[in-house]
Amino acid sequence: MLSRRGLRIKTMQVLYMSMQLGSNNTTVAVKQLDASIYNAFRALLYNLYFLTQLAERVEAEANRKRNKYLPTEEDLKFSTVFTRNYIIEFLNKDPYFQQKLRKEKLMTLLDEEIVNVIYGQLKQADWYINYISKEEHTQQEQFAVIQNCLHKFLFLNEYFDQHMEDIIPTWNDDEFIVVDLIVEVLKAIPYSSTDKPDLFEFKISDEEKTFSNQLLIKTMLEDKRFDKMVEAKLENWELDRISMIDRILMKMAITEFIHLSTIPVKVTINEYLDISKIYSTPKSKEFINGVLDKIMTELRSSGEIIKTGRGLVE
Known part of the structure; x- marks a missing residue:
């Protein structure tokens, strides 16, 4: 799933590390490359998980407003349309995604305060306000709002960026790769199909592994x-x-x-x-x-x- 460019970048990062350490051990370098690719996939998973947590804040706020002793008409009309986005619903229900989150212990990395701060900012974004002003959306509109949430909001958010650096030390190196990779994952999420493909079995093909290993080893030798x-x-x-x-x-x-x-x-x-x-x-x-x-x-x-x-x- 990782693109050739992503593999080149990962290889470059390992070569940079090896040069700094003065190491020419190709066996160690290959292991470092494998670990680096794995870390990029973990970062991608966490980005998607954080997205679902923003949606969870929408639902939580709606519940608080509805459960007031004397809710106003505005309280009762609080929009939860974002939580019904097909991508959010897929991530919340997909057993493969949930299994990966548990296996990688990514849920333990969440900072509730950071989520709350970023959720407060999300509610003020014009594109978000426009989206929740309607109850029904096409697949294209639902896809676009998630893409906006990631590319125009989270990936440009200083709080999120610092949070990612705190929990995933390689985030600065992985961000450009994750930005491209996450779009491919989102495109693969089914809109209405009952099929549940495992979109999160992140493995590079034998061909791509040969490419990256050969690129790394030959350059070192x-x-x-x-x-x-x-x-x-x-x-x-x-x-x-x-x-x-x-x-x-x-x-x-x-x-x-x-x-x-x-x-x-x-x-x-x-x-x-x-x-x-x-x-x-x-x-x-x-x-x-x-x-x-x-x-x-x-x-x-x-x-x-x-x-x-x-x-x-x-």
Whole structure:
């Protein structure tokens, strides 16, 4: 379920950790990569759980208003339409999701005070107010409000961000991956089907595992050689002056050029340029592109880039 970009980012993070520690132990690195991927899935699960807890606050407030000694008309009309969203209902009832929450002990990480604060902010959001002003919504509208709740609200909320950092130390590294991954999970949630697919059996395929492991191991094993290749293409720069992230991204790209024969060169370059925009400096994209273009040209001339498969023969 994790995208190739997500796997590249996870691999980059493990390589960064290994370089900082001065370690070239590939066995340890592979275990760290597996653990890092696992932590991203835990972060995703918790994000969805937090969403259900916001909906629970809606229901709790509605009950308090209805159970007043003398409830007003406004109290009795308090909207609970958010709690009836098909995604919220699925998460609350899905046995696989609930089982995963218990197994990972994610419920114990919840900070009730943080939920209450964020719920108070949610009620003031224009898109939320517009949504609860109607009792009936299409599937598209229900999906959109959950997407807004995550992407326009929770992921931009300083209280939520700090909370995630407190309970999941790798959150800063995982956030960009979770943002993409969570959309795929939401899209897979059935609207009206009685089927209960297990959407939370988070495992990467054998093909993706081979890809990430090979990318990690080959980059580590050829670290010094790739450093020399990069250094040879620098103009008026010394290797030590390049940021560690930029060096890692370029070496990972070289690994894909040489060792991952089914990935087009252009795809490789574009992926690492995009990752550099997230994790490196504003000027890194242009710098990395220039160096990789020179290295790619040299490797093609020497016959080291061999791509296989339909449309990939270089």
